[in-house]
Amino acid sequence: MTxxxxxxxxxxxxxxxxxxxxxxxxxxSRQGNAGQLFGIAAECGIKAILVASKVPVDxxxxxxxxxxxxxxxxxxxxxxxxxxxTDLMGSIPDSRxxxxxxxxxxxxxxxSDWRIEHRYWRDAALPVxxxxxxxxAAGEVMAVLDQAKEDGVM
Amino acid sequence: MAMIRFHDALRQAAQALAQLELxxxxxxxxxxxxxxxxxxxxxxxxxxxxxxxxxxxxxAQMALGAxxxxxxxxxxxxxxxxxxxxxxxxxxxxxxPMGCNEDGQQLPSVEVLMLDRMVTGHDWxxxxxxxxxxxxxxxxxxxxxxxxRSTALCMVAWGLARQGKRVLLVDFDLESPGxxxxxxxxxxxxxxxxxxxxxxxxxxxxxxxxxxxxxxxxLGESTRGAVRVVAAMGxxxxxxxxxxxRAYSDVPSEHGPQRLGERLRRMVQALEARExxxxxxxxxxxxxxxxxxxxxxxxxxTALLFATDSEQTxxxxxxxxxxxxxxxxxxRDARERLALVRALTPKSDREAGVKRFQRKAYELFAExxxxxxxxxxxxxxxxxxxxxxxxxxxxxxxxxxxWDERFQEFDPGLRPEQGGANDAxxxxxxxxxxxxxxxxxDGDEQRPEEDEV
Numbered sequence: 001m002t003x004x005x006x007x008x009x010x011x012x013x014x015x016x017x018x019x020x021x022x023x024x025x026x027x028x029s030r031q032g033n034a035g036q037l038f039g040i041a042a043e044c045g046i047k048a049i050l051v052a053s054k055v056p057v058d059x060x061x062x063x064x065x066x067x068x069x070x071x072x073x074x075x076x077x078x079x080x081x082x083x084x085x086t087d088l089m090g091s092i093p094d095s096r097x098x099x100x101x102x103x104x105x106x107x108x109x110x111x112s113d114w115r116i117e118h119r120y121w122r123d124a125a126l127p128v129x130x131x132x133x134x135x136x137a138a139g140e141v142m143a144v145l146d147q148a149k150e151d152g153v154m
Numbered sequence: 155m156a157m158i159r160f161h162d163a164l165r166q167a168a169q170a171l172a173q174l175e176l177x178x179x180x181x182x183x184x185x186x187x188x189x190x191x192x193x194x195x196x197x198x199x200x201x202x203x204x205x206x207x208x209x210x211x212x213x214a215q216m217a218l219g220a221x222x223x224x225x226x227x228x229x230x231x232x233x234x235x236x237x238x239x240x241x242x243x244x245x246x247x248x249x250x251p252m253g254c255n256e257d258g259q260q261l262p263s264v265e266v267l268m269l270d271r272m273v274t275g276h277d278w279x280x281x282x283x284x285x286x287x288x289x290x291x292x293x294x295x296x297x298x299x300x301x302x303r304s305t306a307l308c309m310v311a312w313g314l315a316r317q318g319k320r321v322l323l324v325d326f327d328l329e330s331p332g333x334x335x336x337x338x339x340x341x342x343x344x345x346x347x348x349x350x351x352x353x354x355x356x357x358x359x360x361x362x363x364x365x366x367x368x369x370x371x372x373l374g375e376s377t378r379g380a381v382r383v384v385a386a387m388g389x390x391x392x393x394x395x396x397x398x399x400r401a402y403s404d405v406p407s408e409h410g411p412q413r414l415g416e417r418l419r420r421m422v423q424a425l426e427a428r429e430x431x432x433x434x435x436x437x438x439x440x441x442x443x444x445x446x447x448x449x450x451x452x453x454x455x456t457a458l459l460f461a462t463d464s465e466q467t468x469x470x471x472x473x474x475x476x477x478x479x480x481x482x483x484x485x486r487d488a489r490e491r492l493a494l495v496r497a498l499t500p501k502s503d504r505e506a507g508v509k510r511f512q513r514k515a516y517e518l519f520a521e522x523x524x525x526x527x528x529x530x531x532x533x534x535x536x537x538x539x540x541x542x543x544x545x546x547x548x549x550x551x552x553x554x555x556x557w558d559e560r561f562q563e564f565d566p567g568l569r570p571e572q573g574g575a576n577d578a579x580x581x582x583x584x585x586x587x588x589x590x591x592x593x594x595x596d597g598d599e600q601r602p603e604e605d606e607v
Contacts, residue, residue, distance in 0.1 A: 016234060142234035149232055150239055151271055152187035152223040 007061030011051055012145060012154050015044035019142055026135065032123060035131040038138040039078050039114040045141035046081060049101045050074055052154045054093035066091055077116040082108040097153060104144050110137035160190045163221035167192050168250040168264040170214035176207045183245065183267040185228065191221050195228035195269070197240045203229065245269050246279060249480045263480075274402075277415035277447035278477060281487040288423070289322075289431050290595045293449040295438040296460035297470035299330065301497040303460045306555055306587060307437050308337050308373065308566040309580055313588035314433055314595075315379035316577075322431035323371075324348065324422060325386040326449050327439045328401060331394075334385030337371045337566060344369040346388040351421050352401040364424055372567055382429055402444060415448035422453060433595050442474060451488060456594055458553075458587075460497045463511050468518060475522035489523040489539065489549055493594075495587065496552035512552055516543040519550035553590045558583045 022037035047063055055074060058064045066073045069091060076084050085102055092098045110133040118126055148154045158166065164186065171182050171194075180197045187193075194211050196203055208227065215222050230236035248268040252261035270279070292310075296303045304327075311321045325333035325348060334343050345366035354363050367384050374381030387394055404411035426434065436453065439445040450457045461467045478485045496511050525538040541548035560575060561583060568574030581588070 019234065139234075143238070146233045146235055146239060149228070150185070150269070152185070152189075152191060152193065 007057070007059065009057070009061030011044045011048035011061075012149075015041050015048055015145060016142065018044060019138055022135070022138070026131070031128040031131045032118075032126045035114070035126065035128065035134050036118050038131070038134040039111055039116070039118075042108070042111065042134075042138040042141045043078055043081060045138075045145050046085065046102070046105070047074065048145060048154060049098060049148065050092065052101075052148060053095070053098035056093075078108075078111040078114050082111065101144050101148055101153075104147070105137075105140060107133075107137040107140050110134060158219045158221050160221070163190065163192055163218050164250055164266075164268075165252060166218060167194070167214070168266050169252065170211075170217075171266060172264050174207070174210045174214065176210070177204060181267065182211060183269065184248075185223070185269045186271060187223050188271050188273050189223075191223040192218055193223045193226065193228055195240075197236075198229060200229040200231045242269075246481050247483060249482065251480075274444050275442075275447060276413055277444060277452050278474075279451075279481055279484055280415065281451045281484055282415070282419065282453075283487075288426055289433050290598045291422070291434045291436060291453050291455045292591060292594075293436045293438050293454040293457045294460065295446055295450055295457055296440045296497070297442070297467055299440045301460045301462055302555065302561065303440070303497070304333055304336055304437055305561050305564055305566065306460070306495070306497070306584060307333070307435055309584040310588055310591050311337075311371075311381045311435055312373050312377065312566065312580070313584065314592065315374045315377035315381050317592065318378035319432040319595075320380045320382070320430065321374070322368075322382045322384070322425065322429050322434045324384045324425070324434065324436045326418070326445050327437050328386050328398060328445060329439060329443075331386030333437045334383060334387065337373055337381070337383055338369060338385065339372065339567065340389075342369050342371070343385060343387075343389040344383075347385045347391070348418075348421070349386055349391075349394065349397050349401060350388050352417065353397045355417060355421070356400070356403065356405045360421065361424070364428060367425065368429060379432075382431065384425060414444055415452035418445075418448045419452055442470065450491075451484075454491050455598060456591075457492050458495050458591075459492060460495045461511075461515075461552075462496075462498055463507065463514070468514060472518060472522065475518065479522045485523060486539070489519075492523070492549040493590070494550055494552050496554050498557045499554050500557050508552070508554065512543065512550075515550040515552055519548075523549070554586050556583050 018037045018041035022034045022041060025031075025034035025037065050063060051057060051061075055063055055066075063074050065075065066088065069088065072080070072084070073088060074081070074084055085108075089095060089098065089102075110130075113127050113130050114134055145154070164184070167184055171184075176182060183195045183197070185193045185195050192215070194215055196211075200208075211227055212225065215227065216225055226232070228239075230240070233239050245267050246269075248266055248270070249263040250266055251263050255261055294303050294307045307323065311323055314321050323333060323337065325331060327333065328349055331347070331349075334347075346363040347367070350363050351360050351367060354360050366388070368382050369385075371381040371383050402414050404413055405417060406412075422434065422436075436449050438449040459471065461471065478488050494515050496508065499511075500507055520540070524540040527538045527540055541550070543550075545551060558579075560579060565574065
């Protein structure tokens with residue numbers, strides 16, 4: 001976002017890039033990878049909210065492991081990331097910001113059949129019927145990012 | 155460089171917009187965040203906006219120091235759904251006072267289009283005209299307690315009931331609930347109060363408490379009409395503070411979060427539909443609180459502003475009116491529903507005291523709420539709203555309620571033989587207010603329906 005920013009990770013920008021590219025792929029009837037990117041867009045958007053909520057990042061700007069928390073925590077992928085948000089809400093430093101934006105994400109359950117491993121799957125095995133639901137859930141994440149941008153928290 | 159403070163920031167930003175060489179269209183807007191920090195916003199794609207103008211804006215934004223939200227200017231590219239941001243209803247034309255020049259001359263205000271993100275107080279700037287017919291709603295407001303607001307409300311209710319009107323009282327003073335104690339014996343207090351409606355509505359079952367919200371006050375029983383009361387707190391309340399701690403939260407809905415003002419309006423509309431009153435009297439919370447904003451700008455056909463001749467009163471009203479004054483659309487909407495009540499008018503040196511009060515009231519309204527008429531060259535086709543000081547129908551012209559010891563710590567439920575007040579005593583103190591309110595309501599009823607747009 002800023003020229004002087006030394007970190008290479010920017011979850012806000014990458015969320016919007018993946019979302020736009022997913023839309024483009026969907027427009028070209030490439031449901032398989034469109035679906036994959038909607039999920040990744042949503043993950044990045046959630047992480048952007050977590051960073052805005054003061055969850056610690058490493059020198060690259062990536063969310064790291066939480067002190068005292070076993071497992072992947074916020075580094076997990078959807079759909080497990082959704083569960084991590086509920087379980088680990090108490091460990092988010094600025095829980096008020098996190099609650100404000102994360103509580104507006106009412107459709108994360110749409111990703112229950114989304115897997116990061118879909119990128120290795122054969123075409124016929126992909127649940128392309130779910131892509132529309134993933135798209136609307138990712139769209140909801142983008143709207144929340146807009147709100148956070150308007151509010152000046154990112 | 156001098157440190158920039160909250161009130162400098164907006165002035166400096168507006169000044170920059172007035173002085174920089176920027177394209178006339180699209181005009182640059184200002185977004186103020188919850189901390190008071192600012193960003194400029196342009197309803198254009200980043201690449202379509204001249205680089206030179208962009209650089210100037212960025213420099214002006216960074217010059218705001220701690221009052222720049224970030225170094226980022228907002229363009230359409232900043233959002234996934236830019237139309238939702240740029241086309242929302244919350245943008246308000248805002249007059250920014252520029253202060254004085256080096257010679258002490260007042261500089262003209264600069265107008266900016268602003269999105270003002272506040273933590274509370276949104277309703278002050280969102281005047282609402284409720285659709286459809288409804289009974290006249292009067293809000294009783296005071297900047298501070300102890301000026302006899304609730305007593306006056308009870309006496310007006312009684313006065314209107316004597317005329318045969320069905321009067322509905324609603325207590326919005328949730329942090330100092332007291333109207334019910336004043337007007338209902340303990341055994342008459344209804345099962346639920348406004349507070350119960352707020353917490354139940356938040357989980358989608360506000361309707362279920364409507365039937366248990368209203369009780370009949372004995373005050374109406376000796377009259378041709380009725381006095382119906384919705385208290386803040388229900389009978390046998392045991393968890394009031396736990397409810398109060400949640401009462402003001404926004405509630406999600408299909409159309410986005412519903413704020414307190416919108417929620418209370420729904421409650422009052424539902425009560426009106428059930429009770430069919432001729433008039434609704436709302437006891438507002440004192441002070442510049444969201445509950446008062448919800449009542450005055452969100453509900454009132456008439457807002458009675460109770461005042462005494464104290465510096466605290468004048469300063470408080472000046473702050474409120476100045477807040478409105480900066481939004482021309484809001485001020486036009488708000489001023490005609492206001493009426494000033496001179497409370498606790500001292501009997502000694504009464505005439506001179508009333509004159510002094512009237513003068514101060516006029517000056518306050520003239521400087522903040524009334525249109526400034528340009529000297530010499532007033533345009534004939536523009537209608538200026540600027541009543542003269544002695545105009546009895548003007549918002550600033552005080553309605554007088556006299557000081558009377560009898561009404562201190564007064565129980566309006568007592569009959570005259572029990573130490574209560576008789577008709578003549580009530581009329582002597584509150585007669586002018588009751589008559590004023592009667593004229594206002596009757597005028598409203600007789601007025602032909604305004605053309606629907």
